[in-house]
Amino acid sequence: MRTSITRTIAAGFIALLLIGSAPWPAAAGQDESTAPATTEPQAQPRFRIGVYFEGSMLNDKNLTDFFGHSQRNLPGFEASVHTLYNIDVWASYRIYTDKTKTTFYGKEDKFKLNQASLGLVYRPIVWKVFEPFVGAGFEIYSYSEKIEGTDLPATSGNAFGFHFQGGTYVNIFKFLSGKLFFRLNGVKKTLAEALPDGTTKLDLGGKEFGVGLVFKF
Amino acid sequence: MKKFLSLILLFALSLGLQAADVKVDIRKMTEGATGNQRFPVIAENAQGHRIYAYRGSDRYAHFYLYKNGTWSNGGRIPGSPQFDDYWYSDIVADSTGTFHFVCEDADSAMYYGYFENGAWAPMRKIDMRHEASLALGVQSNDTIVLVSAMKTMSNKGLTKDVILGTKLKGEKEFSRWKNITDDVESSTMVDVAIDAKDNVWIAYKGAYFKDGGETLQATLLGLNKSYEQFSWKNVSGQDNAWCWYPRVAVNSEGQVMVTWMMSQEQLYFYRLYDSNTDKWTEVKPLISGPMRPWPTMYNKILARGTDFYWVGLGGDRYVRLYKYNAEKGEWSKLADVSNAGANWCSATNAADSILISWDSLAEPTSCFLTTVTADFKPIIRIQPVANLKVEKHVERGFFHGYTLNALTWEANPINSENQIVIAAQRVYRKLRTEEASQWVHLVELAADVRAYEDRNVPAGSDYVYAVTCVDDKGVESPIIDDGQGASTAAGTFEHRIDAEPKNR
Numbered sequence: 253m254r255t256s257i258t259r260t261i262a263a264g265f266i267a268l269l270l271i272g273s274a275p276w277p278a279a280a281g282q283d284e285s286t287a288p289a290t291t292e293p294q295a296q297p298r299f300r301i302g303v304y305f306e307g308s309m310l311n312d313k314n315l316t317d318f319f320g321h322s323q324r325n326l327p328g329f330e331a332s333v334h335t336l337y338n339i340d341v342w343a344s345y346r347i348y349t350d351k352t353k354t355t356f357y358g359k360e361d362k363f364k365l366n367q368a369s370l371g372l373v374y375r376p377i378v379w380k381v382f383e384p385f386v387g388a389g390f391e392i393y394s395y396s397e398k399i400e401g402t403d404l405p406a407t408s409g410n411a412f413g414f415h416f417q418g419g420t421y422v423n424i425f426k427f428l429s430g431k432l433f434f435r436l437n438g439v440k441k442t443l444a445e446a447l448p449d450g451t452t453k454l455d456l457g458g459k460e461f462g463v464g465l466v467f468k469f
Numbered sequence: 470m471k472k473f474l475s476l477i478l479l480f481a482l483s484l485g486l487q488a489a490d491v492k493v494d495i496r497k498m499t500e501g502a503t504g505n506q507r508f509p510v511i512a513e514n515a516q517g518h519r520i521y522a523y524r525g526s527d528r529y530a531h532f533y534l535y536k537n538g539t540w541s542n543g544g545r546i547p548g549s550p551q552f553d554d555y556w557y558s559d560i561v562a563d564s565t566g567t568f569h570f571v572c573e574d575a576d577s578a579m580y581y582g583y584f585e586n587g588a589w590a591p592m593r594k595i596d597m598r599h600e601a602s603l604a605l606g607v608q609s610n611d612t613i614v615l616v617s618a619m620k621t622m623s624n625k626g627l628t629k630d631v632i633l634g635t636k637l638k639g640e641k642e643f644s645r646w647k648n649i650t651d652d653v654e655s656s657t658m659v660d661v662a663i664d665a666k667d668n669v670w671i672a673y674k675g676a677y678f679k680d681g682g683e684t685l686q687a688t689l690l691g692l693n694k695s696y697e698q699f700s701w702k703n704v705s706g707q708d709n710a711w712c713w714y715p716r717v718a719v720n721s722e723g724q725v726m727v728t729w730m731m732s733q734e735q736l737y738f739y740r741l742y743d744s745n746t747d748k749w750t751e752v753k754p755l756i757s758g759p760m761r762p763w764p765t766m767y768n769k770i771l772a773r774g775t776d777f778y779w780v781g782l783g784g785d786r787y788v789r790l791y792k793y794n795a796e797k798g799e800w801s802k803l804a805d806v807s808n809a810g811a812n813w814c815s816a817t818n819a820a821d822s823i824l825i826s827w828d829s830l831a832e833p834t835s836c837f838l839t840t841v842t843a844d845f846k847p848i849i850r851i852q853p854v855a856n857l858k859v860e861k862h863v864e865r866g867f868f869h870g871y872t873l874n875a876l877t878w879e880a881n882p883i884n885s886e887n888q889i890v891i892a893a894q895r896v897y898r899k900l901r902t903e904e905a906s907q908w909v910h911l912v913e914l915a916a917d918v919r920a921y922e923d924r925n926v927p928a929g930s931d932y933v934y935a936v937t938c939v940d941d942k943g944v945e946s947p948i949i950d951d952g953q954g955a956s957t958a959a960g961t962f963e964h965r966i967d968a969e970p971k972n973r
Binding site: 314315318319354355356357361363397399402403404405407443445447448 | 875924
């Protein structure tokens with residue numbers, strides 16, 4: 253089930269990139285040679301593909317207390333396609349993992365959160381070095397917990413939400429930028445089956461901040 | 470004067486004959502009572518508590534309780550009817566320490582009550598047409614076996630058959646009645662003994678019709694643990710005999726001792742049956758004058774390890790205790806039990822003594838208890854595990870978890886000291902508020918296991934646990950259920966959860 257969801261997310265992600273890579277209506281039918289130089293003073297790269305390293309802090313204190321870490325550092329991948337007016341269709345994928353031991357038998361308990369983001373990023377000002385941006389979009393998560401060698405059942409599920417983000421690209425070369433960002437996620441879920449402490453609320457939203465490298469072409 | 474001196478000499482000789490290491494303590498049980506107190510029986514449980522039950526002069530069943538070295542008058546047994554005629558009764562203790570008491574009323578009805586956790590469950594009438602005498606036995610799984618007789622109507626007219634009823638652990642009443650003699654004979658006066666394999670040995674007075682006449686024969690019948698007959702023998706086997714009140718006991722080696730009183734000979738007779746070799750051995754009857762019993766017949770055989778002991782009323786009405794000498798095939802006197810003539814006697818094994826209950830002809834307002842202490846083989850009872858501890862824990866991941874009670878214990882050194890081979894251990898559980906009869910068997914473990922986790926218990930549950938030991942013959946130790954014993958522990962203990970999530 254989880255695999256099919258991941259595949260669906262990946263397929264959607266690729267589809268959006270392909271759609272985004274097509275000319276938008278405003279640009280469609282407009283010959284590049286006849287486009288006014290003032291609207292595109294400098295040709296922007298259409299694609300940006302990046303890797304980043306972030307600190308991720310989930311809101312759910314139950315969960316972070318149980319696994320013992322309030323913050324996990326993890327790599328992520330992102331890609332964006334420029335559309336028009338300095339607006340990009342942007343997507344990202346990262347995997348939040350944590351592990352601990354079960355409370356009595358001490359079996360290894362692994363938690364995994366697949367986080368996919370899809371949204372729009374707007375770069376209002378394009379300076380020579382800095383390109384600040386803001387963005388918003390959707391969060392599509394799938395989570396799982398696996399405990400080896402125990403009679404506790406494995407758990408998996410999905411959650412959906414939104415995000416806001418801001419930051420800046422730091423242009424290093426024509427084809428390479430650095431990136432600083434901060435992201436706020438809101439992803440809440442009511443569980444059908446209560447947690448052992450009785451609560452049914454699961455808050456997978458949180459804060460992310462990080463740095464990355466973005467290749468532009 | 471000469472006669473008096475002779476009597477003194479005889480008395481001194483009798484004292485001298487009594488083994489020096491035998492101690493006899495006679496206790497008057499019904500001090501201050503008025504009217505006739507009769508037919509006392511006694512039992513001791515694994516915790517050393519005793520119940521002494523008898524028919525009071527008001528014709529109700531009464532009891533005394535012995536606990537922590539002290540006897541206390543318990544008064545009437547709750548639910549006891551006012552009996553028209555109370556004669557035969559029996560009392561036994563099961564492995565949990567519960568006492569089971571049955572008595573008869575006027576050759577027509579039986580009443581049953583049990584004493585558990587310091588209180589009686591009120592006596593209730595047993596739904597069975599009863600006839601003359603009864604006996605109780607306890608199997609290793611705490612099934613109580615009641616053997617009695619009932620009147621039946623057949624083509625021979627009104628006859629009497631031996632019946633067997635059982636009460637499984639946790640049940641409140643006897644049921645599964647079985648006619649053992651199956652309306653062939655007219656049979657009454659029963660006794661029962663259970664061997665280490667849970668076979669049921671029943672001695673009864675069988676009435677046989679021969680050449681137009683009737684003889685009464687001491688008969689031994691063996692039933693396996695499923696109560697199917699595998700052995701039958703007319704033990705007395707004499708034509709035109711009149712045998713009364715047969716008694717039976719089985720020792721740890723599977724040898725079955727049967728005794729009966731034969732009115733023509735005015736003697737108690739005995740025969741020993743080895744169930745392993747199917748061999749019968751004659752035992753010399755007690756022919757000394759005082760033990761010629763007529764017109765009495767009350768006696769009791771006890772098995773203690775491999776030994777047999779016999780208590781009986783002599784013709785002089787005095788009660789005496791004998792030990793069986795297997796080498797000589799005869800009984801040897803161990804002690805004078807009564808200091809006055811008696812009407813009735815019964816006996817039971819205690820951990821380090823033999824207890825004989827009797828009533829007095831000379832002092833009918835009192836019933837008596839004689840404790841005989843000697844170099845008896847101790848009653849080696851397999852003991853439950855030691856130092857049982859229970860701790861409540863939670864085993865959880867983030868999304869799922871359960872509460873568990875973790876049990877730990879140690880081997881009981883008493884078992885190893887007595888060279889008892891432990892074959893298995895059994896874990897039991899009940900709610901603290903439940904009765905001792907409601908222990909639920911959870912699991913059987915290997916002999917060397919020292920821990921067990923009872924998983925998925927409700928978080929707010931208040932369970933207590935017991936871990937018993939089972940020896941290589943299948944005999945299980947008792948569940949000590951007084952809250953202080955070694956085999957039980959409660960499930961509300963230290964909350965040792967290191968990673969318990971905090972509430973939001």
